[in-house]
Amino acid sequence: MFSQRILTGDDFDFQTVIDSHGWVQLAPFAYDRAAQRLSRVHQLLDGRIIHLHIHADGNTNRDSFLRVEAEGDVFPADFPEITETVRRIMALDWDMTGFYTLLRDLPAYAWVEQNRVGRLLRAPTVWEDMVKTLLTTNTTWRQTREMVSRLLPLGDSSPYGDAFPRPEQIAALSLEDLNAQVRAGYRAAYLHAFAARIASGDLNVEGWIRRDIDSETLYKQIRSIKGFGDYAAGSIMRLLNHHDRLSIDSVARDAFMKVHHNGEKPTESHIRAHYDAYGQWRGLILWMDILRDDYRDGVPPES
DNA sequence: TTCCAGGGGTAGA
């Protein structure tokens, strides 16, 4: 059994990352809330499938740690890859300083830094984050979970479960077979075309993890992919640690209505105008308005 | 039956 400790910064909190959005509910993630343990059927770059487990591992003074365990054929040579994967899943490399500094002038958001909220749970690959985001569009969260679950048998299987399918595995299917399996409706064509572009080498989304891409260029590239409109592109930007775009969906509209608009339905231009003042952090501030109720009275979220 | 969900593409103005 692989077991390793990873040092986190003092502004990191395991549970708030878990509860940062719905990804924890999507396969191949699984979360044991009682044990506070995040698990994942994970495929290494060379194709081996392991079972990853991540949980908080206590604090010493200011430092806190994650404990990472892995079942399967894991060797010391795999440690760097696994560590890098965990750092990406937990957004450990995000620098939250600028965000928290901005919020210190906004008392209504004091709860954010107090609870060390802001980092977002991510899949190990941009590909997986984008597929899941595509499957949130114009559908219910329940159906998103079901579509993602039906996607998994298209990936490689293992004793621990199925790994998330790779682009070439999706692209190799006919559109008919893909949709018969996933029942993604009209989204299946977008998914298939997206997978095919990656598999052919036409598109390299994993390169977007690099921080040196300017937001404007990145946004245009995401928006150029069919199926990814303003909402989806804004969500992907957020997961890539670019927060100068808003992702406005029914959840965001509902939160804005309650928090800033006296319970009245806002127009999109109202929403955009409100968050303009927050510049490069506007997208994450909007997300905080969605999470706000979870941290009322300092009680951690239930689901 | 109609509406709508963590919307988006397209044609036509």
Added chain:
DNA sequence: TCTACCCATGGA
């Protein structure tokens, strides 16, 4: 840039 209309799917 803005608007109507269409798009599978499944629950309410």
